[in-house]
Amino acid sequence: xxxxxxxxxxxxxxxxxxxxxxxxxxxxxAQEQLSNYINKNKIDALLVRSATKVRKELIDACPTLKLxxxxxxxxxNIDVDYAKSKNIxxxxxxxxxxxxxxxxxxAHLYGGARFLYDANRNMPLEGDSNFKGLKxxxxxxxxxxxxxxxxxxxxxxxxxxxxxxxGAGMKVIYCDPDVAQTDIELTFYNGQNITFTLKNTxxxxxxxxxxxxxxxxxxxxxxxxxxxxFSKMKQGVxxxxxxxxxxxxxxxxxxxxENGTVAFAGLDVYESEPKPEIKILMxxxxxxxxxxxxxxxxxxxxxxxxxxDQIISLLN
Ligand SMILES: NC(=O)c1ccc[n+]([C@@H]2O[C@H](COP(=O)([O-])OP(=O)(O)OC[C@H]3O[C@@H](n4cnc5c(N)ncnc54)[C@H](O)[C@@H]3O)[C@@H](O)[C@H]2O)c1
Numbered sequence: 001x002x003x004x005x006x007x008x009x010x011x012x013x014x015x016x017x018x019x020x021x022x023x024x025x026x027x028x029x030a031q032e033q034l035s036n037y038i039n040k041n042k043i044d045a046l047l048v049r050s051a052t053k054v055r056k057e058l059i060d061a062c063p064t065l066k067l068x069x070x071x072x073x074x075x076x077n078i079d080v081d082y083a084k085s086k087n088i089x090x091x092x093x094x095x096x097x098x099x100x101x102x103x104x105x106x107a108h109l110y111g112g113a114r115f116l117y118d119a120n121r122n123m124p125l126e127g128d129s130n131f132k133g134l135k136x137x138x139x140x141x142x143x144x145x146x147x148x149x150x151x152x153x154x155x156x157x158x159x160x161x162x163x164x165x166x167g168a169g170m171k172v173i174y175c176d177p178d179v180a181q182t183d184i185e186l187t188f189y190n191g192q193n194i195t196f197t198l199k200n201t202x203x204x205x206x207x208x209x210x211x212x213x214x215x216x217x218x219x220x221x222x223x224x225x226x227x228x229x230f231s232k233m234k235q236g237v238x239x240x241x242x243x244x245x246x247x248x249x250x251x252x253x254x255x256x257x258e259n260g261t262v263a264f265a266g267l268d269v270y271e272s273e274p275k276p277e278i279k280i281l282m283x284x285x286x287x288x289x290x291x292x293x294x295x296x297x298x299x300x301x302x303x304x305x306x307x308x309d310q311i312i313s314l315l316n
Pocket of ligand 1: 074094098101152153154155158175177179216217218242244268269291293294295
């Protein structure tokens with residue numbers, strides 16, 4: 001059977017699939033050439049990340065497809081229900097990148113609390129001529145230890161973020177109507193475990209009490225953080241969005257940064273990806289990354305392995 005990994009797949013995933021007798025093609029075929037390529041090469045399974053779109057038209061045009069796999073979480077680029085209605089398996093790897101996203105959240109949080117996003121912009125420009133001035137402007141950093149992290153969305157990534165926060169000495173509160181209570185188990189390098197039981201908190205209580213807020217919810221119709229929500233937050237809160245562009249109102253965020261409600265924001269995702277608004281890109285209080293939450297070598301290996309294991313059990 002032939003598999004096209006159109007947005008790439010890790011080497012361990014390829015090796016596992018090849019050992020099971022699959023032929024894995026890693027050519028990146030342009031979206032408009034995809035149906036031709038799939039039909040010409042009689043591809044059985046199409047693997048994508050977020051770049052390749054698998055819409056109804058493509059599914060209709062490719063009768064050989066038996067499986068569509070998404071390396072990662074969100075399936076917004078795949079017409080999942082339609083594919084399933086055509087008896088095509090649709091798989092993803094829901095938990096493989098949770099720790100990677102959580103670590104990126106903490107990169108933004110630690111960097112934000114110590115102004116690293118701004119220091120990294122200004123040191124190359126003024127580090128030699130104005131060292132003392134810069135030292136003074138970044139002298140009022142804060143520690144994360146002892147602060148409260150408010151998490152919206154307490155699924156895989158929200159809980160992975162909570163583990164890091166608890167390990168860093170933070171208090172964690174969360175809002176997720178679907179997770180009334182859950183046990184968070186921290187596992188240490190020497191095999192020791194500690195379990196913390198956390199309970200859902202009302203949205204307004206999270207907004208009012210959090211020193212930092214991190215979003216881990218799926219994309220939805222309305223903003224989860226907009227003008228009304230910013231008005232309820234603590235003065236000087238830090239906001240992180242590594243979930244989806246569109247869950248956070250970027251215009252309201254800029255206003256809240258300008259009026260001091262928000263001290264800094266860390267963004268990995270943007271309302272207008274792949275062309276984020278210039279006001280966001282140029283803002284001196286925003287720590288920026290280009291949607292790299294899941295982009296670690298470890299996550300890519302786990303994703304490749306999980307996809308390979310699922311394909312083998314479904315198609316072999
Ligand atoms: N930055 C990246 O590269 C990257 C990588 C992977 C995933 N993500 C995104 O991270 C987000 C979370 O992923 P996950 O794997 O934890 O998903 P998940 O499905 O495990 O958890 C999402 C949780 O959000 C909750 N939720 C939904 N709407 C809510 C709301 N309005 N208020 C509070 N809670 C709400 C759900 O009940 C669920 O428990 C998704 O948007 C995903 O696309 C980003």
